[in-house]
Amino acid sequence: MSALFILIGISILVAGGFLTAFLWSVSKGQYDDDYTPSIRILFDGTEKKASTSTSSKKITQTK
Amino acid sequence: MYLLLNENNLCNYYDLDKTPGIKARGKFLTERFAYLDDKETIQKLIQFKSDEQINVSFSIPQMHCSSCIYLLENLHRIEPGVKQSQVNFQQKEIFIIYHPEETSLRKVVELLAFIGYEPHVSLKDTDIKKQSNFNRKQIYKIGVAGFCFSNIMMLSFPEYFSSGNIEEAGLKETFSWIIFGLSLPVLFFSSADIFTSAWKGLRQKFLNIDAPIALAIIVTFARSYYEIIGGTGSGYLDSGTGIVFFMLIGRWFQNKTYDSFSFDRDYCSYFPLGVTVVEKGIEKNIPVTQLQKTHRIVIRNEEMIPADAILMKGAANIDYSFVSGENALVEKRKGDLIYAGGKQLGSAIELDVIKEASQSYITQLWNNDIFINKKNEEKSFIHPWSKYFTIALFSIAITTYIFWSFVDPSKVFPAVTAVLIVACPCSLLLSATFTYGNMLRIFGRNKLFLKNASVIESLSKINTVVFDKTGTITKTSAAIVHYEGLPLSERDMAMVKAVTNQSSHPLSKIIRDSIKDVPEALLTPDQFKEYTGKGLESVVNGVCIKMGSANFVGADKDFVTHDSGTSVHVELDRIRVGKFNVQNQYRNGIADIVHGLNQQAVQMFVLSGDNDSEKENLSKIFGLNTQLCFNQSPQQKLDFIKNLQYEGKKVLMLGDGLNDAGALMQSQVGIAVSENSAQFSPASDAILDGDKVSLLDKFISYAKAGKKIVLASFILSILYNIVGLSFAVQGILSPMIAAILMPASSISIVLFVSLYSSFIARNKGL
Numbered sequence: 001m002s003a004l005f006i007l008i009g010i011s012i013l014v015a016g017g018f019l020t021a022f023l024w025s026v027s028k029g030q031y032d033d034d035y036t037p038s039i040r041i042l043f044d045g046t047e048k049k050a051s052t053s054t055s056s057k058k059i060t061q062t063k
Numbered sequence: 064m065y066l067l068l069n070e071n072n073l074c075n076y077y078d079l080d081k082t083p084g085i086k087a088r089g090k091f092l093t094e095r096f097a098y099l100d101d102k103e104t105i106q107k108l109i110q111f112k113s114d115e116q117i118n119v120s121f122s123i124p125q126m127h128c129s130s131c132i133y134l135l136e137n138l139h140r141i142e143p144g145v146k147q148s149q150v151n152f153q154q155k156e157i158f159i160i161y162h163p164e165e166t167s168l169r170k171v172v173e174l175l176a177f178i179g180y181e182p183h184v185s186l187k188d189t190d191i192k193k194q195s196n197f198n199r200k201q202i203y204k205i206g207v208a209g210f211c212f213s214n215i216m217m218l219s220f221p222e223y224f225s226s227g228n229i230e231e232a233g234l235k236e237t238f239s240w241i242i243f244g245l246s247l248p249v250l251f252f253s254s255a256d257i258f259t260s261a262w263k264g265l266r267q268k269f270l271n272i273d274a275p276i277a278l279a280i281i282v283t284f285a286r287s288y289y290e291i292i293g294g295t296g297s298g299y300l301d302s303g304t305g306i307v308f309f310m311l312i313g314r315w316f317q318n319k320t321y322d323s324f325s326f327d328r329d330y331c332s333y334f335p336l337g338v339t340v341v342e343k344g345i346e347k348n349i350p351v352t353q354l355q356k357t358h359r360i361v362i363r364n365e366e367m368i369p370a371d372a373i374l375m376k377g378a379a380n381i382d383y384s385f386v387s388g389e390n391a392l393v394e395k396r397k398g399d400l401i402y403a404g405g406k407q408l409g410s411a412i413e414l415d416v417i418k419e420a421s422q423s424y425i426t427q428l429w430n431n432d433i434f435i436n437k438k439n440e441e442k443s444f445i446h447p448w449s450k451y452f453t454i455a456l457f458s459i460a461i462t463t464y465i466f467w468s469f470v471d472p473s474k475v476f477p478a479v480t481a482v483l484i485v486a487c488p489c490s491l492l493l494s495a496t497f498t499y500g501n502m503l504r505i506f507g508r509n510k511l512f513l514k515n516a517s518v519i520e521s522l523s524k525i526n527t528v529v530f531d532k533t534g535t536i537t538k539t540s541a542a543i544v545h546y547e548g549l550p551l552s553e554r555d556m557a558m559v560k561a562v563t564n565q566s567s568h569p570l571s572k573i574i575r576d577s578i579k580d581v582p583e584a585l586l587t588p589d590q591f592k593e594y595t596g597k598g599l600e601s602v603v604n605g606v607c608i609k610m611g612s613a614n615f616v617g618a619d620k621d622f623v624t625h626d627s628g629t630s631v632h633v634e635l636d637r638i639r640v641g642k643f644n645v646q647n648q649y650r651n652g653i654a655d656i657v658h659g660l661n662q663q664a665v666q667m668f669v670l671s672g673d674n675d676s677e678k679e680n681l682s683k684i685f686g687l688n689t690q691l692c693f694n695q696s697p698q699q700k701l702d703f704i705k706n707l708q709y710e711g712k713k714v715l716m717l718g719d720g721l722n723d724a725g726a727l728m729q730s731q732v733g734i735a736v737s738e739n740s741a742q743f744s745p746a747s748d749a750i751l752d753g754d755k756v757s758l759l760d761k762f763i764s765y766a767k768a769g770k771k772i773v774l775a776s777f778i779l780s781i782l783y784n785i786v787g788l789s790f791a792v793q794g795i796l797s798p799m800i801a802a803i804l805m806p807a808s809s810i811s812i813v814l815f816v817s818l819y820s821s822f823i824a825r826n827k828g829l
Contacts, residue, residue: 019210033151
């Protein structure tokens with residue numbers, strides 16, 4: 001049963017690891033802005049669309 | 064602007080949102096940013112510097128939609144020197160990396176200003192960073208509490224399932240001690256705010272909301288530590304840490320909700336002041352909020368200067384009593400700087416604006432202590448309740464303690480803790496704050512700008528409405544002017560125009576606008592004086608001119624009796640030459656207000672400074688029950704209202720801000736009607752756009768409904784408390800559930816009042 005003692009220690013260590021990861025991500029400002037990235041991803045899409053549509057045009061022209 | 068975007072293939076900007084961008088701000092002044100070439104200044108602003116890149120961030124208050132993000136994040140396409148630009152929309156910040164050899168800080172800022180996002184460059188940007196640090200600390204605390212709470216939960220499971228008997232030797236003690244260790248950061252780090260707030264309250268001999276919670280936490284932890292150290296049990300640290308964790312989450316969520324509401328009030332509300340701007344010799348009225356640097360503005364007698372400006376023309380006598388409370392006049396010369404909030408007394412002046420008008424600054428002036436020496440002392444009916452709430456709560460807790468310690472000692476602890484936690488005075492306080500906050504917003508949307516929330520409570524008690532006539536129920540812009548008397552030469556007309564141009568009285572404006580074919584700035588009066596409620600006196604090119612009521616000018620009785628409509632008599636060099644008859648046009652919807660107010664059993668009066676020529680028309684509109692008083696001086700109006708109040712009536716006065724200032728001040732609610740002018744009078748409690756006067760009856764009935772909403776939510780939150788407490792005193796409610804319920808009840812109250820007040824507003828057509 002003494003294995004239990006070791007397991008408890010490990011479980012707390014693992015949980016502590018997650019806590020540190022969380023605190024680190026907060027301190028790095030990963031949660032400062034939860035709005036702009038959601039918009040930004042949309043812009044990337046439109047930009048790509050524009051370029052693909054021009055390239056597809058080129059293809060039709062060459063045909 | 065469009066060309067620039069097009070050139071760089073950024074046309075998507077216009078597809079993204081229907082109303083993108085607050086366009087480039089007028090003429091672009093490059094000289095203004097010259098200081099950004101200074102090395103020391105650059106050093107202060109930048110965050111990182113190497114040979115290849117410089118990092119800098121700016122606060123950009125103009126950022127407001129998704130198109131802004133698109134444009135600002137594509138800066139590198141317009142200016143190749145910019146390597147990267149990244150936006151934080153919520154904090155309205157932009158982070159830019161640029162190449163120091165290809166561009167300069169000044170060029171970047173100029174580009175930003177050119178596309179309409181002038182950064183707010185401040186050499187001491189410490190406040191913003193403090194704010195974000197504070198938020199992060201909050202999240203750290205929640206994180207730590209969550210970690211400790213969940214692990215304590217895990218370690219408590221064996222105890223739950225084995226009902227306290229764990230076979231393995233030493234295991235139970237180990238669990239207890241690990242729990243003990245895990246609870247320490249929660250007690251000393253996560254819940255620190257609650258303790259400091261409760262302690263601060265105690266030091267000022269005041270039991271605030273945090274006091275019972277702090278006590279509950281102390282009780283839980285102390286009891287648990289006693290059990291663990293004494294080896295008698297494993298304590299209640301699972302619920303103890305749970306309380307802290309859920310409480311912190313609840314508060315964080317609450318703050319988020321508050322923020323989104325206060326944002327609305329600050330940025331979206333209508334501000335009713337207008338200002339006259341001269342552009343190429345043509346006068347134009349614009350809202351104060353659209354005032355920009357380099358605008359040339361005209362300020363007439365008794366008008367307020369809405370923004371910091373430099374005097375360009377005319378003699379300024381500035382009264383800073385709005386700002387300082389002292390009634391001394393300050394004389395200013397051409398080229399002098401005049402600060403926002405000053406009031407011009409005397410002839411009209413022209414100024415160049417050097418700083419945009421700040422709505423919040425003007426509202427702040429309005430709420431200045433100097434003007435609060437009057438009526439609005441009426442405290443909300445909720446205050447006395449909340450004062451005794453905490454005391455009542457503590458006595459309930461003590462009773463519960465005594466009761467259970469006799470009946471069943473094992474229930475003492477959970478019952479008392481749950482009592483202390485579940486009771487929530489904040490939902491009592493919140494109900495009024497949020498209902499009125501939302502109502503202010505709805506009033507603002509309908510162009511009624513209230514000074515503060517306590518005006519709503521006064522508005523709900525109104526049972527008498529007093530109307531002023533000129534400029535209030537009549538429309539300044541639609542009046543018909545007719546001159547009668549000895550013919551006036553063009554020079555005389557020019558003089559009349561020059562004199563009326565100095566004043567901001569509605570009649571002056573009407574006459575000024577009616578004289579069209581005379582150039583504006585032909586003459587400037589050498590002397591000018593306005594007698595409130597009487598008329599104007601002025602000297603132009605050595606000619607003494609007097610305009611105003613019959614008594615003021617000293618006209619014969621004959622003239623007076625023959626007056627039809629409102630008349631302004633003119634006297635040149637002590638000879639009465641004639642009069643301007645102003646045919647009043649009543650605002651649309653006055654009859655509707657009368658009907659609506661009659662239904663609410665509100666008594667009405669009309670006070671007018673003019674003669675009784677309009678009596679018939681007015682009684683047609685207002686009906687026979689309304690008392691009409693004519694030839695009233697400002698003092699008589701004030702006395703009239705005092706008399707009404709003496710009879711115990713709650714009076715609402717609707718008038719223009721200047722001539723009725725005394726009466727507005729005296730009445731319970733004074734509403735100044737504004738027609739695109741800078742007539743800002745701190746005497747009033749609210750400013751109403753002229754076109755929206757017809758909604759007055761709805762405003763009053765909405766305010767009354769608002770009071771009912773507050774009452775309803777008040778009852779609701781009392782019910783919450785009673786139900787919660789009744790479970791808690793029986794020892795059924797676990798302290799941890801109580802900790803979840805408490806913030807949940809606050810949030811539900813906030814949602815209830817906001818939705819309900821919006822719903823009623825829609826029902827009333829506001």
